[in-house]
Amino acid sequence: MKYSKLFGRTRHNPPCDADSVNAKLLTQAGFVEKLAAGIYNFLPLGQRVLTKVCNIIREEMNAVEGQEILMPSLHPVDIWETTGRRKTMDEILYKTRASGDKEFVFGPSHEEVVTPLVAKYIQSYKDLPLSVYQIQTKFRDEPRAKSGLLRGREFGMKDMYSFHTNEEDLDKYYETVKTAYFNVFERCGLKAYIIEASGGAFSDKFSHEFSVETPAGEDTIILCEKCGTAQNLEIAEGHVEGLEDEKELPMEEVKIERGFSVKENAKAHNVPDAKILKTVVYEVEDGGLIGIVIRGDLNVSDVKLERYMKKRLRPATPEALKKVGLVQGYISPVNISEDIGISFVADNSIKGVKNFVTGANKSGLDLKNVNVGTDFTVKEFADLVEVKTGFKCPKCHEHLSEIKAVEGGNIFKLGTKFSNAFGMNFADNDGKLKPVVMGCYGIGTTRLVGTIVEAKHDEKGIIWPKSVAPYLVHLISLGNDENVLKDAESLYEKLLEEGIEVLFDDRDTGAGVKLNDADLIGLPLRVVISKRTLESKGVEWKERTNAESEIVSIANLVKKIKEFQK
RNA sequence: CGGGGUGUAGCUCAGUUGGCUAGAGCGCUUGGUUUGGGACCAAGAAGUCGUAGGUUCAAGUCCUGUCACCCCGACCA
Numbered sequence: 001m002k003y004s005k006l007f008g009r010t011r012h013n014p015p016c017d018a019d020s021v022n023a024k025l026l027t028q029a030g031f032v033e034k035l036a037a038g039i040y041n042f043l044p045l046g047q048r049v050l051t052k053v054c055n056i057i058r059e060e061m062n063a064v065e066g067q068e069i070l071m072p073s074l075h076p077v078d079i080w081e082t083t084g085r086r087k088t089m090d091e092i093l094y095k096t097r098a099s100g101d102k103e104f105v106f107g108p109s110h111e112e113v114v115t116p117l118v119a120k121y122i123q124s125y126k127d128l129p130l131s132v133y134q135i136q137t138k139f140r141d142e143p144r145a146k147s148g149l150l151r152g153r154e155f156g157m158k159d160m161y162s163f164h165t166n167e168e169d170l171d172k173y174y175e176t177v178k179t180a181y182f183n184v185f186e187r188c189g190l191k192a193y194i195i196e197a198s199g200g201a202f203s204d205k206f207s208h209e210f211s212v213e214t215p216a217g218e219d220t221i222i223l224c225e226k227c228g229t230a231q232n233l234e235i236a237e238g239h240v241e242g243l244e245d246e247k248e249l250p251m252e253e254v255k256i257e258r259g260f261s262v263k264e265n266a267k268a269h270n271v272p273d274a275k276i277l278k279t280v281v282y283e284v285e286d287g288g289l290i291g292i293v294i295r296g297d298l299n300v301s302d303v304k305l306e307r308y309m310k311k312r313l314r315p316a317t318p319e320a321l322k323k324v325g326l327v328q329g330y331i332s333p334v335n336i337s338e339d340i341g342i343s344f345v346a347d348n349s350i351k352g353v354k355n356f357v358t359g360a361n362k363s364g365l366d367l368k369n370v371n372v373g374t375d376f377t378v379k380e381f382a383d384l385v386e387v388k389t390g391f392k393c394p395k396c397h398e399h400l401s402e403i404k405a406v407e408g409g410n411i412f413k414l415g416t417k418f419s420n421a422f423g424m425n426f427a428d429n430d431g432k433l434k435p436v437v438m439g440c441y442g443i444g445t446t447r448l449v450g451t452i453v454e455a456k457h458d459e460k461g462i463i464w465p466k467s468v469a470p471y472l473v474h475l476i477s478l479g480n481d482e483n484v485l486k487d488a489e490s491l492y493e494k495l496l497e498e499g500i501e502v503l504f505d506d507r508d509t510g511a512g513v514k515l516n517d518a519d520l521i522g523l524p525l526r527v528v529i530s531k532r533t534l535e536s537k538g539v540e541w542k543e544r545t546n547a548e549s550e551i552v553s554i555a556n557l558v559k560k561i562k563e564f565q566k
Numbered sequence: 567c568g569g570g571g572u573g574u575a576g577c578u579c580a581g582u583u584g585g586c587u588a589g590a591g592c593g594c595u596u597g598g599u600u601u602g603g604g605a606c607c608a609a610g611a612a613g614u615c616g617u618a619g620g621u622u623c624a625a626g627u628c629c630u631g632u633c634a635c636c637c638c639g640a641c642c643a
Contacts, residue, residue, distance in 0.1 A: 012592055013578050017636055143641050479601050512603040
């Protein structure tokens with residue numbers, strides 16, 4: 001492709017409304033152009049990358065017996081009523097009314113379409129297992145589209161659905177797909193970690209997320225570098241070291257003027273944060289209060305707590321606290337009667353500390369040498385702590401660290417939820433009718449393009465992995481010397497004949513512009529031909545990932561490129 | 567959905583207490599000089615000042631509605 005003919009060009013400034021690195025670089029380099037928040041045009045360069053990403057996914061899905069199909073985007077609303085998701089997903093559903101006042105939904109996902117579709121063709125256990133997938137556009141009215149291609153309202157997605165006679169067969173297939181997913185991310189040049197999905201209080205526990213490490217990621221992953229265990233921060237488990245053991249002392253009251261925060265409290269009593277007994281109070285959705293007792297230097301994980309309670313919670317308002325006679329800043333589980341409508345649960349971390357300092361439920365009055373079991377009791381101990389760097393891996397006891405990541409894909413064991421909703425049954429070999437067991441597997445294709453840019457760039461521009469680069473070679477002619485122009489042209493023709501993907505910057509413009517554009521666009525290999533290189537009968541060879549360049553003779557160039565391509 | 571911010575040329579942005587024919591840089595067109603890290607000279611094209619209404623002798627500028635975009639929060643199968 002000649003750059004002078006390419007639709008979409010680089011620009012000097014990134015757009016003013018681009019926040020994320022991927023939006024900035026992809027727009028500035030001429031890969032995409034925003035139409036509206038979370039809605040993007042893909043220009044030729046961007047489309048070539050997307051196509052390559054999709055083809056990698058296709059190869060990997062085909063390799064696990066997935067069969068590609070294409071389902072519609074426009075869904076009659078009744079199938080969404082059937083599963084109840086017309087209501088539960090209402091906020092993100094784009095809806096439209098057709099003639100005759102018929103309502104349609106723009107598909108945010110395709111369980112509602114694929115289940116009745118497949119049900120028409122499945123009668124017997126002999127028809128199973130089956131796996132179908134599509135690469136198609138999804139629509140979700142995100143409350144807040146942002147981060148360029150990472151969170152769109154219209155976006156590309158590969159969604160695969162598998163159908164099985166029983167759970168065991170699903171489990172087996174699920175593991176196969178995991179491997180295929182790791183292959184996809186690796187081939188796109190990304191490091192992915194599989195983690196148990198965090199979800200909320202009611203999440204399906206049979207699902208996993210593939211998190212891709214990038215500094216700009218929205219998610220925090222707790223990682224054990226030794227054994228490779230990756231966990232979502234919200235539900236991560238880890239061991240925290242207890243404090244040095246000491247003898248339990250008798251509890252004492254201390255009159256004190258202090259601030260409300262743990263830090264101020266610890267300072268006032270001249271003890272480390274960890275010796276403060278912190279009590280966080282939540283309101284439970286169906287009424288009542290629950291107090292979580294935890295070490296002062298640690299935080300409660302809201303998601304872990306909701307999972308433990310199996311109820312939705314929100315932090316208690318000051319009014320709710322006042323109503324039951326609790327004094328904000330001085331709350332503790334000591335000497336509190338459950339009759340006021342509060343119960344206490346303790347995080348395991350408090351077992352490792354003796355002689356806590358805590359409030360006395362009166363303003364200006366604290367207690368010291370408070371010990372669990374002696375001075376107060378809790379209903380139960382639980383793991384409710386938000387894990388952070390310094391905790392130890394639950395598997396191998398190495399120190400855990402945090403990394404930032406973007407969710408690149410996720411996989412679910414759906415079980416028979418959708419089969420039951422649509423009556424998708426099969427006759428098993430015992431002659432009995434049974435519901436089909438389903439799994440589903442998604443990868444955001446357009447998001448993956450954005451993620452690659454987030455993970456692979458420097459201050460000058462994008463650094464495309466060879467596997468997804470729009471072209472392999474960026475050929476540049478410098479100067480307007482006749483011989484240079486002639487040789488550049490014939491070199492371009494030669495590379496095309498050899499089947500090498502090449503972008504030829506044939507513009508009559510300054511060297512700085514061309515070289516900077518090459519860095520911005522980020523093709524894996526830059527080949528410069530100029531008067532200077534011709535003097536040594538060659539071209540300059542520079543890989544985007546390398547700072548150094550070398551002169552390669554024109555005679556050897558094709559051979560060397562073909563080796564580079566591998 | 568709550569709080570905050572911004573809409574002026576293709577892009578990035580100026581535009582004073584309301585005042586004449588609305589500006590700059592980049593980009594674009596034409597001619598010339600340049601040609602290894604975003605060159606230079608000359609000439610030129612390009613804007614319904616987001617949109618609707620209002621105040622005023624006069625509105626890019628003030629007021630109200632509305633739309634879009636961005637940020638923080640809520641939310642995120």
